[in-house]
Each structure stands twice: as structure tokens, then as C-alpha cells.
Amino acid sequence: MKCLQGAGAWLCAAVALALAGCGTSPTNRAPVEDRRAAAPQPAVVVPVVKPAAGFENAGRSGYYTVKPGDTLIRIGLENGQSPKDIARWNSLDNPNKIEVGQVLRVMPPVANEAVAVATVKPVASSSVVSTPIAPAAPASAASAPARASSAPSMPAAAAAPSTGDDDLGWIWPTRGPVLDSFDEVKNKGVDIGGVAGEPIFAAADGKVVYAGSGLRNYGNLIILKHNNTYLTAYAHNQTLMVKEDQTVKKGQKIAEMGSSDADRVKLHFELRRLGKAVDPLKYLPPR
Template identity: 55%
Template sequence: MQKYSYRFTKILLAATAAIVAGCSSVPNKAPVEARDIKGGAAKSGSVVPAQAVAAGAAAPDLKALPGAENAGKAGYYTVKPGDTLIRIALDNGQSTRDLIKWNVLDNPNRIEVGQVLRVVAPGIDAAAVTSKSVTTAKVESRPLDAKGNAAAAAASSSASAPASPAVQAAATPASKEGDEDPAWGWPAAGPVNLGFDDQRNKGLAFFGKAGDAVLAAADGRVVYAGSGLRGYGNLVIIKHNSTYLTAYAHNQTLLVKEDQAVRKGQKIAEMGSSDSDQVKLHFEVRKQGKPIDPAKLLPGR
């Protein structure tokens, strides 16, 4: 009995020694110090696992997007998901070429969500432009008789005859002439088949047959001719002055190119059904980039 007790005591002592030795052999790992984005030490007690540091979790990429310092300022636009440069230009009454120049874009086909773009020309008071676009709309609500229409047409014709091309007006947006309403004409021969709706149809629709003439609604300069804007098909955009743009969508053939000067009534395209379920012309007028009802501007027939 005493022999078994002595042997059990030896075994117990040996096991205890082994456990103690094993514990002392485990390395004492110091915690990894978390650092903030500026490289300084984090608050006391902050610990980041070593594997997280190795994976880069503690070093987020905080590269500022171009123009971020101008976010929220008048005259600037923050890029949203789904935006394209063409859409941003149209919605702000500008040409893509101007946006590329003002923002020094190396690759205009690549803009990032969150990037901030200048959409008003340098040196222009963006707040004043926005205010003016709201308060200077000219809509003639008084009905005119046939004699009055004839007189108005004659006055319009005589006033527009000596006017300089819109290319010159666009080059000096601060001038008074650049803010005047153009002498408007109809963009298609047929009747209006679908009227303006600020939510669903931001222009007028003219139905017709493939190849029907599409006409410039006023003197101006082509700032876009292509098919890069989803939902518009083959599209022409004309800038008439510092205030107005017009857009002509769904054409089958484009007859003008970018930076080309055009005159009111000039054939600029042929009606088609590109990006549409039927042959038609979708015609928009944009004032400072905002869609307005073209029917309030076009002359009587």
C-alpha cells in the first residue's frame, strides 16, 4: 500500500513539472499596435490581429476623388451611379467638349462615382445663372389673331436677319445676345403626336416614316452627334446660345458632325427608330439644362 502511494506521488510530481515546462515554452506574443490613417498610434487598448494587418485591413485606401473639395458648390456636379458624360452635359446645358476642357479629363469615357465635375464655365457666377434660368422664362399667354401672327412673324424675321451665328454667341456667354431667345422653327413637318410631360416625355414626339427630314429648330452649333446616350438612339444636340440646347433623338441617319454650325430649318438628320419601338423624332428643348415644353416656344402653324 505504501509502495503504491509513493509511486503515485512520483507520477503526480512528474506530470506537474511537465505542465509547468510546457506553459513556459509558449512564446509571449505582444499585441499589434493599431495605427490611424495618418500613421500615429491608436488609442490605448486598441489591438488589431496580425493576420488583419497582413491582409491590409488596417490600411484603407482613402484616395480623394477628383474635385472632391468642390462637392456641393454651385456650378459643380457629383457623379452618380449610371451617369455618363453625355448625360451630365445635356442635363446641365453644356457640351461634352467643354466639360472635358473645364475638368481636364484625360479619359472622358471614364468618370467615377463621387467625382465632382465643373458644369459651369470658369469665371461665370453659377448662382446667378441658376437664378436667371428660373426667373426669365418668356411664355406668351395672350392669344394673337391672324394679323397679329403675321406681324409677329415679320418682326421675328427682321430681328433675326442680322443676327450673328450662334457659334459667336456661345463663345461669349456673358454677352446680352447670348441670353436672348432664338428665333424658333419646327423640327419636323408632321403634327405633334405626343406632348410634353415633365415626368414621362420631356419633349415632343413627331411620328413619321423612315427618312423624313429632321430640321434644326434654330441657328446654333452641333455639340453632340452620336449614339452614346442610352434611350435616345442616334442623337443630335445643338447649342443655340448660353441658355438653350435642343436634342433630336431616334434618327436613322445623322447628317451633321460635332462643332458644325447649322441654320434654322437646315436638315440635320433623317427620322428613324434607333432605340425606339417606332419611327419618330423625339425633340427636346433644354433651358440651362432643364427640359421645358417646346410647344410654348415654337411659332404657330
């Protein structure tokens, strides 16, 4: 474009600048609003944590909190109780299903305590447990021989009066040598050697509260409850000769020695006082 001279020069320049501005793209654009509806976000679901059964009794005397790896058999052994009793006290529909953190009653309810004592404590002869009603000594002395004579086949040791739960007259459960002695951490009993099929005897009168192979590292196992204080366990058997809830006498054959869940033929024998493993050699008679 040819511009005029003089006064019209400024008008020419202004027109040129205007035309140049029209050909240039704007550097700043107006914001664009996205009017599309936002996608709904999924709701956050907070899981409701259900407290373990019996949590209100945690830490109380007579109760036990289940730990990983526990079974009702082990809990019974560690607390000196029958697995069946624990299942009954806690109304367990499936004794094989317990949960970590669950709190179980491991002592009998107060109302049933007398019944529990009567069912597991060995019953002595009537001549032993009878108490004279009258204070007259001659009457009770005269009546004792008459009652005792009615059971001549009972061994004298079985008719001896009991002075408490500790007076059980323990015997060795088998005749072999001691292979491994008691250790509170490594060996909660004694290991006794022998040959496969050798008889295993009840170390005292009692009741079979477990007979089976449900406890890991024990193989074919028998647990006897002798009274409210003592349990004995007989592990690694080849054959079990008794059943649960059966009453046995001291010296009765209850199993045959074997190597189930063990590295050799042996009897692993445990003696538990109030659930705690103690050294059986301190209770068994010297050889």
C-alpha cells in the first residue's frame, strides 16, 4: 500500500498497524468449561471387624486366648483338661474349628465343678471313702473289715486311702531305658526306648480323655486324666488299646510302643501338673 506524504502519513501508519493485528493469532485463549457430568466415584466400604468370641473374658483366670497353631487337643494338654470338656464348656459345635484370638473357658464352670471332679477322679473302694456318721470309733472300725472282705480280688495298693491328688503311686509306663531326659524347652517329658509292640502301661488310675493322632509331633497319642491335678501323655505308639472316656487302672496295658511321628521306636511320656509339664523322673519310683 502506498502511503500519502505529510499529514496523511500518520493515518497510513495506523491503518497498516490495524491490518497487521488482524492477521495475528491471539496468544491468550478463553478458558473452556467441560460441561460433561463427572463419573461417579465408587463408595469406600469400611469392613466391620467382628470381635473374637469370648473377647470380654480375655486375661481372666480360667480362660485361654487361642494362638496360631493351637488345637483343642493341645489347649487341653497345656491346661490339664479334656478337649471334650473344653468344647462342652464353650458350646463349640465343631471342636476342630477354633479361631486365633478366640477366648475359651479352660476351667469348669462353678456350678459344674463338683460334677467334673466326680467324673475324672478315680473312685476308691467304699471302705476307704466312707466316713463314720457317729463319733464313736469302735463302730467305724468294726464296719471296715466287713466291707473290705466283700472285694478280696482288689489289690491292696488300690484300696489304700488317698491323701490327696498327689498320692497316686506312680509306676513306670514301660520297661526300657531313658533315651532323653526332661527339658522345659526342648523335651517336655522323657523318651523311653524299647522295641516295636512292647506294652505301654497306665502310670496311674485315670480316664482316657484323648486317643488319636490329631496332635502334631506326637503320633498316635493317649492322654489320661488322673484327677484335677495330673495328666499323663503317651506318644508315638504303634497301636492304641483304649478309647476316649474309658476308665483305666494303674498298670493296665493301654498301647503298644511304636515310632509314629518319630525318628525311632520309643515312648515319649509326659506328666503334667495343672497343665504344666514336670519332670516325670521326680515322680516315678527309682529303678
